[in-house]
Amino acid sequence: METELKKFNEIGIYLNMDKPDSQVLAEKCMDYLIAHGFKVALLEGQIRSSHNQVNYYSKTLFYRKPDCILVLGGDGTLLFVARKVCFYAIPIFGINLGKLGFLTEGEAANYEETLSNLSSGNAYIEKRMMLSCSIKKRNESACFYVALNDVLIKSRGFRMMDIEAKANGSTIDKFRADGLIIATPTGSTGYSLAAGGPVVSPAANVMILNPICPHRLHDRSYILPEDEVINLEFGDREKDIMVTFDGQTTVSITPEDTVKIKKASYCTRLIRLNNMSSYDRLRVKLSCEY
Known part of the structure; x- marks a missing residue:
């Protein structure tokens, strides 16, 4: 679902500190944004700027205070920020410093053109469905997690598992x-x-249930409607089970624990430019060479 882009006053910049190029690009982006009348917000502990128009926020404030957040990195960086800002409905805009960059909107080499479109309002907000997962362990309260890409259930020992999905x-x-x-x-x-699953339009609110290397040849992916609640149950002899969210956050569970997955009440708000449709983006990215 698309919504109109509102006027921004303060733009946050989040850096992947593992990429040296991100610090150089952050300085260039700050110069551009401040020269065009925007305030800039940075996460405390990342970098310092000589500009007076920069606010420094703690982790508890950075993901909720700016009008939007510019993410400098790859898809992994954007996924991390998406799980932080979704609770506060803050839109995010990615400039790619990684490889494919399915989720990021601009490339580092064209940052000025990208920021020009952003500052002129030549963009819109695309809402992306997220997943909510509750994990209930014995004698403990349920813990809740969100994911933009996927929830993965796997054995830590990389052994075959018995999983019943309801x-x-x-x-x-x-x-x-x-x-x-x-x-x-x-x-x-x-x-x-x-893992052999289908490509699904980002405009579709569905869930894909996809077994990894299934033992039976006829096992394929399932496409489930957005209002389903998926319950997972495990064989009694399973051990070292891990649940991973967007490939970044991992929780260890036992066969006795309860795992429920459904559409989240939150969504990720991606800022998109008007010069490329989601199908164009998929076609270009899927045909890219590493």
């Missing part, structure tokens, strides 16, 4: 596989695609 109480199937991916349309071009 939707609203009805059994979808009992899988014997290396693991299970529950992906959003955004995540359909990530790990799910590598």
